[in-house]
Amino acid sequence: MKRQSDEKTENAFTRTLVYRLYPSKADQVRFQCYCDYRRYVWNEYKDENDHAYQRYRYERTYYAKVGIKVKAKEFCSKYPTFARTKKQVNHDKKAWEYKYPSKIALMAMTDYDNAMSNFINKAMPDWGKPKFRSKRSPRQGFKLPAESLKLNGRTITVAKGRKDKKHGNLVLKSRQSFLDYPIGTASFYTEKGRYYVAVPYLIPKEELKSDDKLKGKAGIDLNVDHYNIYDGKHKLIDLNMRQLKFYYDRIKHYQRLLARKREFDKKNTGSRNYLETRAKLQRDYRRVADIQNDFLQKLVLGLCQKYGQIVIEDLDVKHMKMGVASKGLHRSMFGTFRSILTYKSEQYGNDLVVADRLYPSTQICSKCQYRKTGDEKITLWGNKKHHTKHNEYVCYNCGNNIDRDENASINLYQYLDSKWYKEKSRAEKQMA
Ligand SMILES: [Zn+2]
Secondary structure: OOOHHHHHHEEEEEEEEEEEEEHHHHHHHHHHHHHHHHHHHHHHHHHHHHHHHHHHHHHHHHHHHHOOOOOHHHHHHHOOOOOOOOOOOOOOOOOOHHOOOHHHHHHHHHHHHHHHHHHOOOOOOOOOOOOOOOOOOOEEEEEEEHHHOOEEEEEEEEOOOOOEEEEOOEOOOOOOOOOOOOEEEEEEEEEEEEEEEEEEEEEEEEHHHHOOOOOOOOEEEEEEOEEEEEEOOOOEEEEOHHHHHHHHHHHHHHHHHHHHHHHHOOOHOOOOHHHHHHHHHHHHHHHHHEEEEEEHHHHHHHHHHHEEEEOOOOOOHHHHHHOOOHHHHHHHHHHHHHHHHHHHHHHOOOOOEEEOOOOOOOOOOOOOOEEEHHOOOOOOOOOOOOOOOEEEEEEEOOOEEEEEEEEEHHHHHHHHHHHHHHHHHHHHHHHO
């Protein structure tokens, strides 16, 4: 992968925007064909490479006996007998393949090569082997280099295949306007009957920078069903929107219906009735996601336009998700909030501070900085020794009695002045 020059990235940042597309019936068919073509190329290429990989593994032991070391990443480029290269495959295309944009095939193979080199790379042990792509998977798509697409107002144009005599270029419409500076790879995909394109942009920074007047500071404490914001005044943001409750109840209802149908007879899972209910369930999931996303976008935008400095906790979301309150955690959207806040604060030039993981924001008294330790600590269920409730913070030093989460948000607000922050920055200085 080529890197952007430093000069370019200093004044600009990349951001991917997702647009919903509204293709006509005929274009939907073509869209689907392009997805199928990418999947075909991927699977064919994968098949060939799998054989090559097996042979490489076999010959590696052979070479090792002779005393030659073959590096994994060389197995297809330096030893082309193992597998054809991307270029060769593209050259040996079958006649019918020319009906499709050849870049789709090239992108599929590039992605496969990248996935494979990640898999082989020992520095990234979490990467699995690239998988077979099924036509039954709920999400289908194809990718094209963004530079090769024509973005014009609200339309995006995909050039037709070289030998496609039947169609013109594929013109897809969106309801939002595209921007002028696409970069990298645009991915088209379809999911649950909707069509989307994700276009990465290199957005110049000046254009979006907010007022320099924003000097305020805010601490945000994230909780399962509410966020607490403190900026001198306390503000509670309730995540249990009434709208959502309606959908959650209905999702529960549909899930029960489906479970009952499955239980009654396994054959039911393909029945018209079953599929209809499943479609309704998926529709409700989608609406919930839309509502949540809309809510978070507006919330974060408001925060970014108001405060120069935003302090949040560093929560190990993945770790916490394994715990008991999993459903609530999922619904409180920690991860999404964090990622939206990250890119929005970059966009608007806010200073996003992530408090150290060890900063005990729930255990400190926001008034006198007294820190609870040992069996005085507050847990999710309050404190057993002192019989305090789960949602209150009672300081044993100064008698401060305050809502637990409010206290935490004030602590985050004060984080930059705390000794934890000073220690952390001192340690960082020593490292550098
Ligand atoms: Zn206190």
